[in-house]
Amino acid sequence: TxxxxxxxxxxxxxxxxxxxxxxxxxxxxxxxxxxxxxxxxxxxxxxxxxxxxxxxxxxxxxxxQSVSKVFALTIALGKVGDSLWQRVGREPSGNAFNSIVQLEAEHGIPRNPFINAGAIVVADVILAGHQPKEAIGEILRFVRQIAGDDGIMIDDEVAKGEAETGFRNAALANYMRSFGNIHHPVEQVLGVYFHQCALTxxxxxxxxxxxxxxxxxxxxxxxxxxxxxxxxxxxxxxxxxxxxxxxxxxxxxxxxxxxxxxxxxxxxxxxxxxxxxxxxxxxxxxxxxxxxxxxxxxxxxxxxxxxxxxxx
Ligand code: GLN
CATH class of the missing domain: 3.40.710.10 (DD-peptidase/beta-lactamase superfamily)
Known part of the structure; x- marks a missing residue:
């Protein structure tokens, strides 16, 4: 054809x-x-x-926003390989992107890396061994590199807005931390996640x-x-x-x-x-x-x- x-x-x-x-x-x-x-x-x-x-x-x-979850997952897999799947599932959730309900039955393991809970675990993985600013820089550099475009930016106003209203994401992160599935301070992990969402x-x-x-x-x-x-x-x-x-x-x-x-x-x-x-x-x-x-x-x-x- x-x-x-x-x-x-x-x-x-x-x-x-x-x-x-x-x-x-x-x-x-x-x-x-x-x-x-x-x-x-x-x-x-x-x-x-x-x-x-x-x-x-x-x-x-x-x-x-959440399209960034694909790039963050790619980075996290590059860092920790398939061991990531011990902390994040691979099943569709059938629930809203910011839902908390399945986390209880599944002991703090999110259903997949593309709902908010899963992406927050992925951000925690990217943060390992870094200051939050470095982790954010790594995500930005990665996206610029795969796009072949150094003009790509993070909108700080959007990131700030996410932080000011992100009570649900904070709940998800804290809840998963109580199961031991978040390893860094919640504010730092969310800082990485909110900046990644603010990629423009x-x-x-x-x-x-x-x-x-x-x-x-x-x-x-x-x-x-x-x-x-x-x-x-x-x-x-x-x-x-x-x-x-x-x-x-x-x-x-x-x-x-x-x-x-x-x-x-x-x-x-x-x-x-x-x-x-x-x-x-x-x-x-x-x-x-x-x-x-x-x-x-x-x-x-x-x-x-x-x-x-x-x-x-
Ligand atoms: N920043 C949004 C949030 O965390 C991203 C969600 C989305 O794009 N679905 O709620």
Whole structure:
């Protein structure tokens, strides 16, 4: 089959998204997110052959929030390897991203690394042997390196807002610490987690950052392995099962491609061997996933035929 005309497809999708009335609700728990205009929509695609395609507000920075959990997991696996799985599970939670309920039955072991509790354990792993500032610096350097872009920043106002309102995350961290699954002072671990959530990126930067997950762990610019092929494959599996919290089944049903969402309205999508995609629209559905981002990716999957459930 002929290669799809990606630029034409995403231009059309961006146009269709501009006309959508139901955009969902912008996260409003901190001012840095609440003031973002729900009208924005952007999409970027980085393909396996090194091409980039963008449409809409693809060059506008936004708060990547929980999309950062994918990068943090990659760093933590690089540090401690598969021993990480003694402290974090690999099962979808079926609960909200910030839920505490399953932690009691599971003795402080979070269901997976992409819900808040799991990401807080991952932050604790990254913090080992570091001051919090160094751990935050390591995460920022890593993301800049995989994206090949030193312009990527952390929004300190967003990080501060997270800290001021993060009572639920503090509860999760303290609760896990009571089971011995957090090893550092809770304020330090949360400091790392909140700064990682406050990474600010454009769709173009985020699509470029995801390329190693489309390329079996290899960095396309250097040829070096960011992680092993097996780990890249497993991270993609986790994104498929857990990347949209209690909306993961719905996302897999509609889009059929592994993705990770964040409450800033971003979604990173990995079509293994083919493309790394970022989409952004700040309005969220009731599960905290981008309303138009999900719709746009559903249409992109139809238009391109991309899916991990149909191989051609
Ligand atoms: N900063 C948010 C939180 O910790 C991230 C959650 C998300 O993007 N789903 O609540």
């Amino acid at each position: 002929a290669a799809p005309d990606l630029q034409a497809i995403i231009d059309r999708i961006a146009e269709e998204m501009a006309g959508q009335a139901d955009r969902g609700k912008v996260a409003d728990y901190i001012p840095g997110l609440a003031r973002v205009d729900p009208k924005h929509f952007g999409i970027s695609i980085a393909t396996h052959d090194g091409k980039m395609y963008s449409a809409g507000d693809a060059a506008m920075p936004f708060s990547i 990126m454009t769709c173009e930067q985020l699509a470029r950052a995801g390329r190693y997950l489309m390329l079996e762990g290899q960095h396309p610019d250097t040829g070096f392995n960011v992680i092993s092929p097996m780990r890249a494959r497993r991270i993609n599996a986790l994104m498929m099962l857990c990347g949209h919290y209690d909306g993961s089944g719905e996302f897999a049903f509609r889009v059929g491609i592994p993705g990770k969402s964040g409450v800033g309205g971003g979604i990173m999508l990995i079509v293994p061997g083919i493309a790394s995609i970022a989409v952004w629209s700040p309005g969220l559905n009731d599960r905290g996933n981008s309303t138009l981002g999900s719709l746009a990716l559903e249409r992109l999957a139809v238009a391109t035929g991309w899916s991990v459930f149909n191989q051609r």
